[in-house]
Amino acid sequence: MQANILAAGMGKRLGDLTKDNTKCMVKVNGVPLIDRLLTQLSRFSLVKVIIVIGYEGKKLRDYIGPVSYTHLTLPTTSRV
Numbered sequence: 001m002q003a004n005i006l007a008a009g010m011g012k013r014l015g016d017l018t019k020d021n022t023k024c025m026v027k028v029n030g031v032p033l034i035d036r037l038l039t040q041l042s043r044f045s046l047v048k049v050i051i052v053i054g055y056e057g058k059k060l061r062d063y064i065g066p067v068s069y070t071h072l073t074l075p076t077t078s079r080v
């Protein structure tokens with residue numbers, strides 16, 4: 001099984017929280033949202049999580065690169 005995370009938006013409605021980062025990098029209690037999502041998804045029988053990136057996608061790709069989530073494969077794709 002696989003899951004998709006749509007992380008391509010700018011997060012305009014989050015105002016200053018997304019001034020320097022994408023909305024999936026906004027921290028909640030010190031932990032970026034993307035970490036929370038991937039940690040939760042790693043508890044299921046998923047093999048692959050596809051992350052659709054757009055705005056500031058390089059920052060997210062660079063962040064996810066060195067992070068490990070047990071058995072998950074984490075390819076990224078740019079939105080069309």
